[in-house]
Amino acid sequence: MKKPFIAAALICMSAYAAAHGCPGEMRAIDAKMPSAMLAEADASKVKALRDEGEKLHKSGQHAASMKALGDAKKLLGM
Numbered sequence: 001m002k003k004p005f006i007a008a009a010l011i012c013m014s015a016y017a018a019a020h021g022c023p024g025e026m027r028a029i030d031a032k033m034p035s036a037m038l039a040e041a042d043a044s045k046v047k048a049l050r051d052e053g054e055k056l057h058k059s060g061q062h063a064a065s066m067k068a069l070g071d072a073k074k075l076l077g078m
């Protein structure tokens with residue numbers, strides 16, 4: 001009786017993590033942006049990657065989204 005419940009809970013948690021990884025990255029980028037000392041070209045690149053990440057996330061392409069957001073974080077030195 002207990003085991004199926006635990007399995008279901010684990011499946012829910014991993015789905016939760018996958019669905020919420022991108023917004024967490026977006027929040028981290030948004031928090032960092034105002035204090036980031038970037039050249040204008042890099043700042044607009046970060047913004048473009050962050051927007052692309054959000055679009056990909058909304059269309060369900062979380063792996064691609066995480067990659068775009070990861071590139072944005074790299075430019076931010078995070």
Ligand SMILES: [Cu+2]
Pocket residue numbers: 018019020021022023056057058061062065
């Ligand atoms: Cu996502």
